[in-house]
Amino acid sequence: MSIEHLTGAIHAPLRPHARKLVLIALSNYSDQDGRCWPSVQSIADIAQLDRRSVQRHLHELEEAGWVRREPSYQDGRQRCNVYRLQIEAIRGATAQPSRGDSTTAPGGDTRDTPGTPIGTPIGTPIGT
Secondary structure (H helix, E strand, O other): OOHHHHHHHHHOOOOOHHHHHHHHHHHHHOOOOOEEOOOHHHHHHHHOOOHHHHHHHHHHHHHHOOEEEEEEEEOOEEEEEEEEEOHHHHHHHHOOOOOOOOOOOOOOOEOOOOOOOOOOEOOOOOOO
16 A cells, blocks of 8 residues: 555545545555555455446546556456556645645646536536
C-alpha cells in the first residue's frame, strides 16, 4: 500500500462518495508507482458495493483521468486489468486552492462535483 496514494484518494474531491470509496480501495492495493491489480470483487468487498457499481465507478474514474487501466495479457489472453493511479492528477486536485481559485480535476479542465456531469468544463452553466 502506498500512503501517498491512500492520502490523495482520501482527500480527493469526488462525488458520489461510492466513487471515492472505489479510488480508496484501489489505493489500498497500490504500489509506490500507483499500480495495482485487484479483482472487481476485492474492490467491491472493501467499498461495500456490488460488482456492477464498482465496474461503473472504475469506468468513470478512468474517464475523468483519476485512473488509467492497462490490460494484462498472458499467452495471448487477457488475464486482468492493471490500474495505475494518476498521482499527479490526484495531487493537483487535492491541493487547497486559494479563495476564488478553481480546482482542476484530473484530465484538464473538468471537475467531478455533485450534480455536474463528468466532463463538464469548469464554469459551464448547468442545465443551459
